[in-house]
Amino acid sequence: MTTVNRQVRLAKRPVGRPDDSTWEITSEPIPEPSDGEFTVKVDYVSLDPAMRGWLDDVKSYVPPVAIGEVMRTHAVGRVVASKNAKFPEGQLVSGQFGVQEYALSDGRGALAVDESLAPAPTWLGALGFPGMTAYFGLTDVGRLEKGDTVLISGAAGAVGSIAGQIAKLKGATVIGVAGGPEKCAWLTEDLGFDAAIDYKSESVGKALRAAAPDGIDIYFDNVGGEILDAALARLRKNARVALCGAISGYNATDPQPGPSRYLSLLVNRASMTGFIVFDYLDRFPEGMEAMSEWIRAGEIVTREQVETGGVEAFGRTLNLLFDGANTGKLVLKIS
Incomplete structure (x- = not known):
């Protein structure tokens, strides 16, 4: 089993369209959880147009991604080591895990994923x-x-x-x-x-x-x-x-x-x-309940365009959004 965690980090702020020089792929040891934490093996990461705005050093609704920081994104993965009773080993979870192969979480903002309702990529789209x-x-x-x-x-x-x-x-x-x-x-x-x-x-x-x-x-x-x-x-x-x-x-x-x-x-x-x-985080249960019912009833059609290639493919895949080359939710398979 690998002991290395590969990550996509912001190397420099893009002027216009991001390119290969925008990103750096780094490696570090897979993080080990302390009390209250768990380690996730990331399966899929979300790609969204808003991510482009996070690369600029300007005032916005969230701080910009810092130079050298792991690129921020929502992701779905499986818990592989845990010292958090709410998220046992084997549990599929979603959260702000970033563009990397493994992530450490204390559970804040994380959500247990119900695979019987929809597959993992859907939890980054209609259920995300x-x-x-x-x-x-x-x-x-x-x-x-x-x-x-x-x-x-x-x-x-x-x-x-x-x-x-x-x-x-x-x-x-x-x-x-x-x-x-x-x-x-x-x-x-x-x-x-x-x-x-x-x-x-x-x-x-x-x-x-x-x-x-x-x-x-x-x-x-x-x-x-x-x-x-x-x-x-x-x-x-x-x-x-x-x-x-x-x-x-x-x-x-x-x-x-x-x-x-x-x-x-x-x-x-x-x-x-x-x-x-x-701004609606406290009302997510309301939205999730409605969306789940529509999906169960077959009243909402979900479509995820899943790209492959792991962390190396992140920059290319992100630019598909700006080329209009995606249909439905754009997702990158990491593992």
Whole structure:
């Protein structure tokens, strides 16, 4: 059995798109647990657009990853050594374990994973932070109501694909924006979206006017940029915009301009609210219960794109997000 733990650490802060020079792969002994701790053999790590923001040394909702620090991420793995009665050896767990082969935890923020409900990668997607982001972004920030018309950008991603399905379950008309015919077909044929707009081949503004001639009640924004402007132009009275992310500008080297259609918020007495899923940690049991029931009933379709290659493949896999090359939740298999 190996005694070495390989880790991905931040070597330098990227300017624009991360590349090989951004990362360093290091090795150290596998950590041994002290009283109250346990050691996890990491099986899968989550890759999320927000990780790009954590690389910049700017004020944000969490501190930036420090130079030389193991890259922060949520992960799923199995306990291989334990001095914590709540997490015995053999237990599958999820937590903020970082991009490494083994992690040491004191149990704070860790969650025992029920493999009978869903496989391990799903606990990084629909049953992880992306699923909770979709749930609270719609129900709390978006104040979703039956009969609403909902527009979702980045709709074929980890958050957007779940958000659209929740909206349909709650009786909304759902329009997704995604890149490419295969993703758009997946949204309408497999996930039940009412319409899908391919931003790579058609005008989002024109297609949105056709798909939602009376306007939209909720815009769940994952991308920002021109698509945000197109959505603002179609708001109905008392519409709600939930700002989840702005992946279109994450690798930009210059400050990105704000939306030019912002006066639509005034005219339509609409609201635009940013939110962070970490603000809802105390309400996760509510979201987890709802998501678990939908998955058990087969009412939520989950999809994880699992890449292989271990820690060496982390940088390449992360950039798939910014190439639009993933469908559903992007996960990297470590072990």
